[in-house]
Amino acid sequence: MAIVSFILNGKPVSCDVPAEETLVDTIRRRFKLTGTKKGCGTGDCGACTVLLDGDAVRSCTLLTGMVHGRSVTTIEGVGTMDRLHPVQQAFVDVNAIQCGYCIPGMVLTAIALLNRNPDPDEAEIREAISGNLCRCTGYQKIVEAISLAAKRMREAGEEAAR
Amino acid sequence: MKEKYIGQRVTRPDALAKVTGQAQFAADIAVHRDDLLHAKALYPPYGHARILSIDTSEAEHMPGVVCVMTAKDLPAGCTNKYGADEPDKPIFAENKIVYEGDAVAAVAAETLAQAEAAAAKIRVTYESLPAYEDPRELRETYPSPIHENHPISGQSPVSLSATVRNGDPGPAFEQADVVLDHWYRTPMADHAYLEPDVCIVEPDPVQGGFTIWSPQHAVQNAKQDMAKLFGLPQSKVRVIGTLAGGGFGGKEDSTYDVSTVAAALAMKTGKPVSFEFTRDEVFRNTGKRHAEQIHHRLAADKEGNILAIDVDAVIDKGAYRSVDILPYRGSYYAGGPYKIPVSHAKAESVFTNHPYGCAFRGLGVPQATFAMEGQMDYLAAELGMDPLQLRLKNIARAGDRLHMGQVMLEERGLGLEECLLKAADAIGWKDRAKTGYYDNRGTVKRGKGIACFLYGIGTGSSPDGAHCLVQAQRDGSFNVQVSQSELGQGLLAAMSQIAADALGVTLDKIQVDYADTAASLLAGPTTSSRSTMYVGNALLSACKILTDRFLGYAEGVLRVGKSNLAIEDNMVMVKGKPETAVPLAEIVEGAYTAQIPLAAIGSWYPPRVFFNEDMTNDQMHTYTFGACAVEIAVDTETGIIAVERCLLAADVGKAINPDTVEGQMQGGLTQGIGWSVMEEIFMENGRMKNHSYHDYLIPTAMDVPDMETIIVEHPSDLGPCGAKGIGEPPLVATAPAIRSAFWDATGIFIDEIPLTPVRVMKALKRKDCAE
Ligand code: FES
Ligand code: FES
Numbered sequence: 001m002a003i004v005s006f007i008l009n010g011k012p013v014s015c016d017v018p019a020e021e022t023l024v025d026t027i028r029r030r031f032k033l034t035g036t037k038k039g040c041g042t043g044d045c046g047a048c049t050v051l052l053d054g055d056a057v058r059s060c061t062l063l064t065g066m067v068h069g070r071s072v073t074t075i076e077g078v079g080t081m082d083r084l085h086p087v088q089q090a091f092v093d094v095n096a097i098q099c100g101y102c103i104p105g106m107v108l109t110a111i112a113l114l115n116r117n118p119d120p121d122e123a124e125i126r127e128a129i130s131g132n133l134c135r136c137t138g139y140q141k142i143v144e145a146i147s148l149a150a151k152r153m154r155e156a157g158e159e160a161a162r
Numbered sequence: 163m164k165e166k167y168i169g170q171r172v173t174r175p176d177a178l179a180k181v182t183g184q185a186q187f188a189a190d191i192a193v194h195r196d197d198l199l200h201a202k203a204l205y206p207p208y209g210h211a212r213i214l215s216i217d218t219s220e221a222e223h224m225p226g227v228v229c230v231m232t233a234k235d236l237p238a239g240c241t242n243k244y245g246a247d248e249p250d251k252p253i254f255a256e257n258k259i260v261y262e263g264d265a266v267a268a269v270a271a272e273t274l275a276q277a278e279a280a281a282a283k284i285r286v287t288y289e290s291l292p293a294y295e296d297p298r299e300l301r302e303t304y305p306s307p308i309h310e311n312h313p314i315s316g317q318s319p320v321s322l323s324a325t326v327r328n329g330d331p332g333p334a335f336e337q338a339d340v341v342l343d344h345w346y347r348t349p350m351a352d353h354a355y356l357e358p359d360v361c362i363v364e365p366d367p368v369q370g371g372f373t374i375w376s377p378q379h380a381v382q383n384a385k386q387d388m389a390k391l392f393g394l395p396q397s398k399v400r401v402i403g404t405l406a407g408g409g410f411g412g413k414e415d416s417t418y419d420v421s422t423v424a425a426a427l428a429m430k431t432g433k434p435v436s437f438e439f440t441r442d443e444v445f446r447n448t449g450k451r452h453a454e455q456i457h458h459r460l461a462a463d464k465e466g467n468i469l470a471i472d473v474d475a476v477i478d479k480g481a482y483r484s485v486d487i488l489p490y491r492g493s494y495y496a497g498g499p500y501k502i503p504v505s506h507a508k509a510e511s512v513f514t515n516h517p518y519g520c521a522f523r524g525l526g527v528p529q530a531t532f533a534m535e536g537q538m539d540y541l542a543a544e545l546g547m548d549p550l551q552l553r554l555k556n557i558a559r560a561g562d563r564l565h566m567g568q569v570m571l572e573e574r575g576l577g578l579e580e581c582l583l584k585a586a587d588a589i590g591w592k593d594r595a596k597t598g599y600y601d602n603r604g605t606v607k608r609g610k611g612i613a614c615f616l617y618g619i620g621t622g623s624s625p626d627g628a629h630c631l632v633q634a635q636r637d638g639s640f641n642v643q644v645s646q647s648e649l650g651q652g653l654l655a656a657m658s659q660i661a662a663d664a665l666g667v668t669l670d671k672i673q674v675d676y677a678d679t680a681a682s683l684l685a686g687p688t689t690s691s692r693s694t695m696y697v698g699n700a701l702l703s704a705c706k707i708l709t710d711r712f713l714g715y716a717e718g719v720l721r722v723g724k725s726n727l728a729i730e731d732n733m734v735m736v737k738g739k740p741e742t743a744v745p746l747a748e749i750v751e752g753a754y755t756a757q758i759p760l761a762a763i764g765s766w767y768p769p770r771v772f773f774n775e776d777m778t779n780d781q782m783h784t785y786t787f788g789a790c791a792v793e794i795a796v797d798t799e800t801g802i803i804a805v806e807r808c809l810l811a812a813d814v815g816k817a818i819n820p821d822t823v824e825g826q827m828q829g830g831l832t833q834g835i836g837w838s839v840m841e842e843i844f845m846e847n848g849r850m851k852n853h854s855y856h857d858y859l860i861p862t863a864m865d866v867p868d869m870e871t872i873i874v875e876h877p878s879d880l881g882p883c884g885a886k887g888i889g890e891p892p893l894v895a896t897a898p899a900i901r902s903a904f905w906d907a908t909g910i911f912i913d914e915i916p917l918t919p920v921r922v923m924k925a926l927k928r929k930d931c932a933e
Pocket of ligand 2: 097098099100101102103133134135136137356407408650
């Protein structure tokens with residue numbers, strides 16, 4: 001067991017975890033943040049995606065000990081039901097959600113993409129989410145939602161700059 | 163009824179909770195409870211073996227272990243046999259393993275890690291047996307080497323056999339100008355829903371029995387089947403279908419694979435137990451799309467009229483019966499949407515040591531359609547006809563008969579011709595024949611393909627009806643109680659849209675109580691694309707009963723006959739005089755005081771069907787039709803097929819919510835592309851070789867193009883507002899459309915999918931040799 005301290009959704013936390021524990025289990029079982037989903041546990045589906053210092057990573061392939069001193073954001077940390085993040089709002093507006101199991105991971109991957117590249121084209125969006133499997137939607141409305149969010153975020157940015 | 167919400171792109175009620183991670187799936191509910199025991203089961207490293215001994219003594223003494231169970235420890239009264247159709251699968255294998263998903267033992271412990279550690283200490287000795295994997299060989303092998311005494315099939319290797327005999331095809335084949343004779347092969351496929359199978363089972367110490375929380379297709383069926391398995395009265399089992407992280411037909415059965423084990427442990431320990439499959443277990447243990455080998459013979463004249471078909475489909479049933487209406491469907495859909503006067507169509511499902519074949523989007527129809535549409539392209543090639551024109555010539559229009567004798571009825575909505583024309587137009591079909599349209603001299607070759615289908619809505623077996631309950635609350639809001647499940651398809655949206663319009667209230671007044679056997683009535687499963695039509699109709703009937711009652715009461719309040727009253731926007735008003743109105747809430751409250759019941763049961767049954775002795779029938783009352791068109795690029799150096807365009811024109815009768823209809827179309831097409839070019843399960847000695855998302859590839863965002871969707875609406879007189887169903891149909895014709903485009907690109911027909919690079923390279927090489 002080792003004490004791991006990190007920032008979780010903006011708040012400092014620490015926990016005592018066995019060396020082999022993965023971040024997805026720490027987030028879900030210890031912190032009860034069940035918005036992060038586990039679809040495979042082998043790093044292949046992307047449902048467990050979280051942001052680590054702003055980058056999208058798979059929390060099932062990351063040992064909890066490795067996030068010591070770093071900042072982790074889960075879906076619970078990006079928006080709430082009455083204050084959605086623009087990416088979340090766009091997913092709702094284009095009805096990009098079906099079963100919803102892949103959606104938290106998709107949203108976080110999209111946020112990381114838009115932070116890096118505020119004006120991605122369709123191919124760049126598809127590439128960015130290609131590690132996030134979705135078996136329901138055929139990806140199309142998800143791609144549409146991410147472009148819509150990008151457009152709205154750029155417009156809001158220009159507005160603010162004015 | 164005024165259609166205010168029906169037909170609109172209403173936001174799904176579950177969207178906000180899902181996009182913020184607040185929606186709880188069954189595994190999440192388990193995390194938030196701290197009173198659960200955790201289960202782990204032990205599965206054999208064989209596809210076929212005899213169990214010689216099981217030693218659980220070491221496991222029993224491991225830390226945290228509360229209970230270790232094998233078949234001999236099952237509670238008294240348990241039959242140790244379950245299944246979605248007929249019970250034949252044991253919770254724990256007794257002396258033989260027939261596929262690698264047969265549980266041998268299970269542990270319940272305080273933590274999951276403890277359960278896993280203990281399960282690893284159970285010692286089992288096996289005698290390995292040869293695995294039987296070829297259904298064509300096996301169907302001739304009597305007695306079956308797999309089941310020594312199957313509860314339904316006895317010693318027969320065949321699970322079920324069905325044959326349509328409509329006339330004698332002999333003379334037609336003798337007189338035909340063209341006879342086509344081909345074998346088509348389609349693979350097993352995994353549903354690959356993102357949410358692994360999971361459940362919580364909690365015993366009821368007060369009244370006995372237990373409650374199950376798990377993603378479900380059919381809570382009422384699960385209730386009946388679980389009660390039967392454990393020898394309990396059906397009233398003692400409550401099943402709550404949690405939000406499902408995808409199902410696609412698979413969770414109809416696989417949910418039993420977890421809940422039977424958890425229920426056995428819960429009953430033994432008296433404690434609530436949760437059990438979740440790992441992804442590896444989902445791949446190895448749960449049901450698959452049935453692999454099929456279809457021998458399809460077709461006779462035609464030189465004008466391209468189909469004279470007869472003669473079909474023999476061999477279906478890989480896998481180890482257990484599960485949902486086994488596949489032979490019925492294989493024979494029923496063998497002739498596609500075409501007028502065919504004479505038919506002999508046989509289909510048989512044969513036991514193997516593979517994972518059991520179960521329902522998967524389309525349930526046998528994609529397989530049958532691949533064969534029939536394949537024949538249409540062969541015929542077009544043989545006669546030098548345009549494949550589109552050949553189809554337009556042969557599709558059954560009003561008054562025409564399908565191969566099994568069914569007469570097509572205009573009033574049920576026959577939109578196939580429109581679908582074909584629109585799909586062809588959108589894909590640019592007329593350019594296809596132009597020489598030089600594609601520059602196919604290079605190594606990447608392009609082509610276009612088209613294929614069409616029909617898909618019957620509902621299970622097609624009587625009685626197949628639905629009931630629901632609608633309860634008005636005294637404030638003018640309503641509980642709509644349906645036993646259907648929210649699998650992601652948009653049940654909550656569709657049900658609230660229909661109910662709000664039928665009651666004349668705003669959407670915020672509607673609460674859909676779904677998938678809970680304690681709060682709903684028998685309504686059949688959420689499968690076979692039937693919910694919108696069946697439950698939608700039942701809902702309309704319940705709402706009608708209630709609005710009649712409330713308007714009857716309002717007559718006295720507004721002093722106007724009820725035929726001149728309407729409910730709109732939560733107000734009861736005089737038609738044409740919206741200023742004379744009272745809030746519906748007041749009318750409901752008044753009705754309540756006047757002792758008028760505030761709840762109503764609505765029911766709907768389709769016309770009853772009966773089979774004739776020769777199996778000719780009109781089992782399906784309503785069809786969704788569609789035409790899929792694709793454009794692909796074949797890289798002849800790597801064998802990789804890129805699907806560059808994919809579109810579907812589908813006649814859905816009426817789109818209740820165009821967003822969810824498009825969502826179903828886009829998702830179904832994508833699964834179709836996966837099945838056509840990527841997804842394949844490799845078995846070796848009865849063991850699955852590719853049991854992760856790493857080795858079993860499903861389409862990613864980069865593997866599929868934008869899906870073009872065209873909604874066509876030829877209403878069925880039976881549907882709510884004309885609606886049919888759209889859950890399964892989108893996948894049905896993708897594979898033959900891609901095969902057709904491959905032919906256009908390369909001049910080669912491939913009769914086996916998936917068109918993986920290996921298969922494509924082989925086919926290209928064969929052609930090179932031939933040339
Ligand atoms: S759960 Fe982590 S990638 Fe699938
Ligand atoms: S919405 Fe179901 S997996 Fe993406």
